[in-house]
Each structure stands twice: as C-alpha cells, then as structure tokens.
Amino acid sequence: MKNIQELKEKLLNSKKVIITTHHKPDGDAIGSSLGLYHFLKNNYRHLKVVVVTPNDYAHFLQWLPGNDLVIDFEQKPEMTKQLVADADLIFCLDFNKLHRINKLGKEVGSSKAEKVLIDHHIEPDDFAKYKLSVVTASSTAELIYDFIKLLDANNKLSKDIATCLYVGIMTDTGSFRFDSVTPKVHEITADILRYNIAHDEIYNRVYNTFTENRLHFFGYCMQECLEYFPEYHTTLIAVDREALERYEISTGDTEGLVNYALAIEGTRFGALIVDRIVTIKMSFRSTCDFDVHEFAKKYFNGGGHQKAAGGNANTSLETEVRKFKELLPRVKDQIV
Numbered sequence: 642m643k644n645i646q647e648l649k650e651k652l653l654n655s656k657k658v659i660i661t662t663h664h665k666p667d668g669d670a671i672g673s674s675l676g677l678y679h680f681l682k683n684n685y686r687h688l689k690v691v692v693v694t695p696n697d698y699a700h701f702l703q704w705l706p707g708n709d710l711v712i713d714f715e716q717k718p719e720m721t722k723q724l725v726a727d728a729d730l731i732f733c734l735d736f737n738k739l740h741r742i743n744k745l746g747k748e749v750g751s752s753k754a755e756k757v758l759i760d761h762h763i764e765p766d767d768f769a770k771y772k773l774s775v776v777t778a779s780s781t782a783e784l785i786y787d788f789i790k791l792l793d794a795n796n797k798l799s800k801d802i803a804t805c806l807y808v809g810i811m812t813d814t815g816s817f818r819f820d821s822v823t824p825k826v827h828e829i830t831a832d833i834l835r836y837n838i839a840h841d842e843i844y845n846r847v848y849n850t851f852t853e854n855r856l857h858f859f860g861y862c863m864q865e866c867l868e869y870f871p872e873y874h875t876t877l878i879a880v881d882r883e884a885l886e887r888y889e890i891s892t893g894d895t896e897g898l899v900n901y902a903l904a905i906e907g908t909r910f911g912a913l914i915v916d917r918i919v920t921i922k923m924s925f926r927s928t929c930d931f932d933v934h935e936f937a938k939k940y941f942n943g944g945g946h947q948k949a950a951g952g953n954a955n956t957s958l959e960t961e962v963r964k965f966k967e968l969l970p971r972v973k974d975q976i977v
C-alpha cells in the first residue's frame with residue numbers, strides 16, 4: 642500500500658469506521674471483517690467501528706467472536722444507509738467491484754468516506770483511495786494479517802483476531818490445500834496458532850455442522866444432478882429449485898458442493914449451477930491452467946479468481962445448463 646502513512650493518520654483522525662464485505666459473505670469475508678473489527682477496536686479505541694454485510698450468511702459462520710454486532714443491510718436498510726453516509730472511512734474487504742455488494746454499493750460509492758480496499762480478486766475497480774489488492778494472496782484474511790503488521794510491525798493479534806483470521810484462511814484455502822497456499826500462508830498460520838485458538842474446534846464448527854437434511858441434499862446432488870464429461874475433463878452438478886425446497890436449503894448450504902465435482906479422477910474443471918429463487922448461480926473451479934475467472938466473466942456475468950470463480954444469470958436452469966454444455970467444445974483446448 643503506497644499511502645499507508647496517510648492512512649495511519651486518517652485512522653487517528655477518524656471517528657466512524659465501517660467494514661463491509663461481499664454479497665452472501667463466505668468464511669473469508671466474515672473472518673477478515675471481524676478480524677479487522679477486533680483489531681481496530683483493540684488498537685484504536687477512539688473509533689466507532691461497525692461491520693455491515695449486504696445480506697445474510699451461512700449459519701456455520703454465525704458463531705465468530707463479534708458476530709452478534711454485524712448489521713445486515715437487508716434487515717436494517719435505513720440504519721445502514723445512515724451509518725454508511727456518516728462514516729469517515731469504509732473498509733471494503735474481499736470484493737473488487739461495488740456491484741458485488743448489491744444495493745449497498747450505491748451507498749458506499751456516494752458516501753463522503755474515504756475507501757480502503759483489501760482484497761485478492763482479479764481486476765479491482767478503482768473506487769478506493771487506499772488499496773491492498775494482491776491477487777496471489779490465499780485469502781483476504783491473509784491480507785488483513787499483512788495490513789495489521791503494515792500499520793506497525795510490533796502489532797500483536799488477540800485470540801479473537803486470530804480465530805477470525807484462521808476461519809478466513811482455512812475456508813479460502815480449502816483447509817490449506819489449494820495452490821494459493823505458500824510458505825508464507827503457513828508462517829502466518831503458525832503465528833495465529835500461538836494465540837491459543839482451538840483450530841480443531843473451529844474446523845468442526847465450520848465443516849461438521851450439517852443438518853441431516855443438508856447431507857441428504859448433498860447425496861441427492863451426487864446421485865441425481867452430477868454429470869461427468871470425460872472428453873472435456875469436466876464435471877457439472879446442476880441443482881433444481883425443487884430440491885432446494887424439498888431439503889429446506891438456505892444461505893450457505895451449497896457451500897463446498899462444487900468441490901465434489903473435482904473428486905472424479907480426470908476432472909480438471911468443476912461446475913455447479915443452482916436454480917436459486919432470485920437468480921441462477923454458478924460456481925466454477927479449475928485444477929489446471931484453465932482460467933475460470935475469464936470463463937465466468939465472458940459467459941456468465943461473473944468473475945473471481947483464476948481457479949475459483951462464480952457467475953449468475955436471470956434465465957432458467959435449462960438455458961444455463963444448455964449454454965454451459967455448448968461452451969465445452971469451445972473451451973476444450975484450454976482444459977489441459
């Protein structure tokens with residue numbers, strides 16, 4: 642971050658700070674937001690800090706320290722608008738374009754507050770005065786750790802900060818297995834573990850908290866919705882709306898499902914298409930050089946990272962599945 646000195650002064654001279662993150666926040670979004678929240682509360686005691694999300698998020702993330710203080714814009718629109726308008730500084734975490742926070746983007750964009758972007762998505766828009774945008778970072782939580790040390794190399798974490806950052810790093814690295822995991826990620830994690838966090842319990846709280854229905858739903862998806870295309874090294878899981886209703890699937894319940902598409906030997910491109918009520922939502926994962934960020938951007942109104950991206954459409958499941966299958970011969974040569 643070029644203008645870190647200026648930001649340090651801004652933090653000292655500010656009164657009201659907002660931290661916000663992307664639509665349907667995931668573990669990295671909530672972990673980095675609450676990690677930064679605890680750091681600012683501990684170290685800049687004059688600040689009033691509020692975490693605001695564009696909408697709700699998975700039940701398995703609602704235990705993080707500070708969770709009860711998070712404000713959901715969809716639940717409290719007027720209050721959120723006022724908070725955003727009155728802020729001196731707005732931290733934008735784990736997203737790269739204001740439309741990724743839906744209608745909240747308009748409020749953040751028009752607020753007089755200076756913006757700080759801390760993010761690892763490709764091609765960020767230029768809406769922030771202060772930027773820590775590193776596309777090779779494993780997670781935004783990793784960047785929050787860097788940011789804390791950038792403010793002052795002697796800065797320490799606390800158990801709460803460490804817990805939140807661990808959730809962000811663990812979830813965005815698929816529990817330390819993606820190729821974004823570097824020696825530095827393990828070094829940061831080693832430091833985080835020194836704060837006496839219960840990493841085994843954190844894992845259980847995030848991953849082993851399925852309802853019986855949700856696990857039956859995953860079974861249904863494996864049995865009825867999965868298709869392997871060996872000639873394209875591709876596996877698709879296409880989930881109908883009726884299944885979401887039958888198994889009472891709510892926000893966050895499809896998290897992790899796309900990874901099962903990669904489990905079939907030979908698959909290098911995994912896709913999940915879900916017929917949500919408001920939109921058709923896609924998730925794409927690559928284990929090779931195939932750039933799913935470009936694929937999502939070009940064909941499905943989305944983006945993300947080279948190996949993990951998403952998209953959306955307002956048509957029908959059938960239309961999007963047909964389109965996806967028609968695209969496979971076109972991108973075949975890239976899936977190597």
Ligand code: 5GP
Pocket residue numbers: 663741762923924925942943944945946949950951952953
């Ligand atoms: P997921 O498949 O887990 O929803 O998302 C994978 C990655 O792609 C995440 O980093 C997420 O932020 C990004 N992403 C997901 N959906 C969209 C989308 O509709 N538009 C953009 N620009 N990025 C997305």
Ligand code: MN
Pocket residue numbers: 669670735761780781813
């Ligand atoms: Mn992330």
